[in-house]
Structure formats: C-alpha cells, structure tokens
Amino acid sequence: MNAIFEMLGLSSGNTGQLVIMLLVFVTVVMLVGAVYFLLTNRRMAPQRLARMTGEGDDEEAPASHLMEQKRESGLFGKVTSSASKVAAPRQEEGRRRLRQKLVQAGFQSRQAVTNYIAIKVVLALLFPAVYMFRNLFYKITPETAAIMLLLALAGFFLPTIFLHHLTQKRQQGIVLALPDALDLMVICVEAGLGLDMTFKRVGDEMLELNKDLSDEFFMVTREIRAGANREDSFKHMAWRTGVPEIHNLMTILTQTSRFGTSVAKALRVHADAMRVKRRQIAEEQAAKSAVKLVFPLVMFIFPTIIVVLAGPAAIRIIRVLVPAFSGG
Structure with a gap:
C-alpha cells in the first residue's frame, strides 16, 4: 500500500486526498458516459417505429434492439438508474412533464429521463469535488463551504438551462421551416396524393432544410403505418414538438x-x-440587434475611437501645459 502511495505521490497518512481523487475520477467517468449515451440515444424512437412498420434493414433492426437492451441492462444503465433515483420526480405527472421537455428538445430515447437526472446528480457532485480537490490542503471554512454549495447548485441546474436552450433552438427551427413544409403539402395534396403519402413526401423533401421537422413527419407516417389512429398521431406530433403552430396545423388537418x-x-x-x-x-x-450592439459599442468601440481621436491632442496639451505649470 505504501508503494502505491509513493507511485501516486501521496503520503500514507494523507488518504483523504486519494479518496477525493477517486471520487473525482468516478464522477468524471459517469458524466462522460451519461453524456455519450444521452446523445447517441436521441434517435432511438424513430428506429423502433421503423422496426414496427417493417422499414429499414431486417438484419440491422434486431441487432440495434439487442444493443439498446444491453446498454439499459448493463453496468452503466444500473449506475444511471441508481443515480437518477436521488433527484427523480416522485409524482408521475412530474416525470411526464420532464419526459415531454426531453422529447421536445430532441431526446427520444426511453432512457433519456434517467440519463438526464443522472447527469444532474453527477454534475452536482463533480463541481464541488473538483473545487475540493483544488483546495485540498487548505482548511475548510464557511466561505469555501458556501462556494461548494453554490457549485453544487450550479451543476444541478446547468443541464436544465442547456435543455431549455436546446428546446428553444429546435422549436425555432421548426417554426422557421414550417411555411416551406406547408407549401410542399399544398402541392402534394393538389397533385392527388393522400395525406399519409403527403407526410412521407414532405418528410423526404424537408430532410435537407430541417431534419427535426422531417423526423416529425416521418414519425407521423410510421405511427399511422403501425396502426395508430391518424388523429392520435397528429396529437403526438404536437406533443413532441411543443410548437403552437404545429398544434394549429394538426387541429386543421383533424377538422x-x-x-x-x-x-x-x-x-x-x-x-x-x-x-x-x-x-x-x-x-x-x-x-433587437440594435439593442444588443449597445454594450460592445460602449465598452470596446467607443473607448478606442476616443483614444484615437483625442489621444494626440491630449499628448500635445500635456507637453505644453506641464512645463508651464512647473515654472519651466
């Protein structure tokens, strides 16, 4: 054991530093793994619907399904599930709202809720642990304890801010691309295509312009092919996007x-x-751009202009007045 301490550069009596190092290491590993699996599982729902409707490669679908089950039942799945239980909403309504927020941000995996809560818990532990590791040899004072508490709160709420940003960005992209999609739908309907084929055709055409909106059209088509009611599929699309314009569109199509x-x-x-x-x-x-330009203009551009314009005159005044006042 002493040899291990010497290899790590620690003394045998300073085991607290080793414990904190291990805590930081485990926390970082959990964080990286949670982010990786949360991002790689964003598109799992369309793949599951593709398997239900028989689309895609028949050999690849069972393999991807087995890989998804293996990830959920493996060590990482158990760790994230245990970590998520600490801060998971106790009521079903809270979990449903959190699930809707994640879906609206583009995270379609059924493990997204568990991974999201696990990331919040890991960040809440990671930020104070890193600060504690940095100030390991200093005495813990009320000030450092308050800083650690603030870091824990920041780590816990940082994913919420990031999720809100992703949701707004995705919804704004859908709203901006929706008029073009509606024009394509008008062309397809007037050409004689049915509503189901119209959704599929528009989804293909919108793939380059806005992939999120294209995926939503594909989801509606796959749900209908899987046997879902058309009105229910329209409601699901409005629920997944959270965009009022999509809700109005689905209401119009239903009526x-x-x-x-x-x-x-x-x-x-x-x-x-x-x-x-x-x-x-x-x-x-x-x-809004004019208001946003006020701060950089006042803080950076205006001082530079003043220095360039008034600098030479100020230097001349100083050269003339300083000798005069000094009596020389």
Whole structure:
C-alpha cells in the first residue's frame, strides 16, 4: 500500500486526498458516459417505429434492439438508474412533464429521463469535488463551504438551462421551416396524393432544410403505418414538438378529415399566416440587434475611437501645459 502511495505521490497518512481523487475520477467517468449515451440515444424512437412498420434493414433492426437492451441492462444503465433515483420526480405527472421537455428538445430515447437526472446528480457532485480537490490542503471554512454549495447548485441546474436552450433552438427551427413544409403539402395534396403519402413526401423533401421537422413527419407516417389512429398521431406530433403552430396545423388537418372540407385551401391559408409570422420574427430579431450592439459599442468601440481621436491632442496639451505649470 505504501508503494502505491509513493507511485501516486501521496503520503500514507494523507488518504483523504486519494479518496477525493477517486471520487473525482468516478464522477468524471459517469458524466462522460451519461453524456455519450444521452446523445447517441436521441434517435432511438424513430428506429423502433421503423422496426414496427417493417422499414429499414431486417438484419440491422434486431441487432440495434439487442444493443439498446444491453446498454439499459448493463453496468452503466444500473449506475444511471441508481443515480437518477436521488433527484427523480416522485409524482408521475412530474416525470411526464420532464419526459415531454426531453422529447421536445430532441431526446427520444426511453432512457433519456434517467440519463438526464443522472447527469444532474453527477454534475452536482463533480463541481464541488473538483473545487475540493483544488483546495485540498487548505482548511475548510464557511466561505469555501458556501462556494461548494453554490457549485453544487450550479451543476444541478446547468443541464436544465442547456435543455431549455436546446428546446428553444429546435422549436425555432421548426417554426422557421414550417411555411416551406406547408407549401410542399399544398402541392402534394393538389397533385392527388393522400395525406399519409403527403407526410412521407414532405418528410423526404424537408430532410435537407430541417431534419427535426422531417423526423416529425416521418414519425407521423410510421405511427399511422403501425396502426395508430391518424388523429392520435397528429396529437403526438404536437406533443413532441411543443410548437403552437404545429398544434394549429394538426387541429386543421383533424377538422378537415372529420368534416370533409378542402385540405389544400386550409393548408394554403395556414401557410400564408406562417409566412407572415416568419417575417415578423425576422423583423423582431433585426430590431433587437440594435439593442444588443449597445454594450460592445460602449465598452470596446467607443473607448478606442476616443483614444484615437483625442489621444494626440491630449499628448500635445500635456507637453505644453506641464512645463508651464512647473515654472519651466
């Protein structure tokens, strides 16, 4: 044991440092693993629907299903499940809302909730552990304890801020791409395609413009092929995106299917409204840019201009006035 301590550069009496180093190492490994599996599982729901509808490679689907089960039942799955129980919502309604937030951010895996909570717990432990490791040889004071508490809170709420940013970015991209998708839907419907084939065709065409919206169209098509009700599939799409414009679109399609009204006319009216809203969003962002430029102008550009313009004059004044006041 002493030899191990000497290899690590520690004394045999300073076991606290070794414990903290091990804690930091385990926390970092859990964090990296949680982030990796959370990002790699973002698109698992479309793959499962593809297996249900018989799409894709028949040999690859069982293999991917077995790999998903192996990840969930392995050591990492057990560790993340245990860590998530510490901060998991106790009520089913809270878990459902958290699940919806993750889906709206693009994390479709059924393990996303567990991995997300595990990441929050790991970060809440990692930040104070790193700070403690850095100040290992100093006495713990109330100030350092307060800093560690603040770091723990920051690590716990940092994934929430990141998730909110991802959700807003994804929803904004869907809103900006929706008018083009509606125009394509009008063209497909007027060409004689059914609503199911229209969704598939528009999903193919929107793949280059906005992959998130394209995936949502594919999800609706696959759910319908798997035997789900069309109205339920429309509701699921509105639930997954959390975009009011998508909810309005799904309501329009549901009403046209129920009452037999013209789908093309309804889509054209909604597309015009969406184009107006997209132009309003662009005008709003352009108006905000002037306010956003105030801080860099005042802090960086204006002082530089003042130095360039008034600098030579100030130097001349100093050269003339300083000798005069000094009596020389």
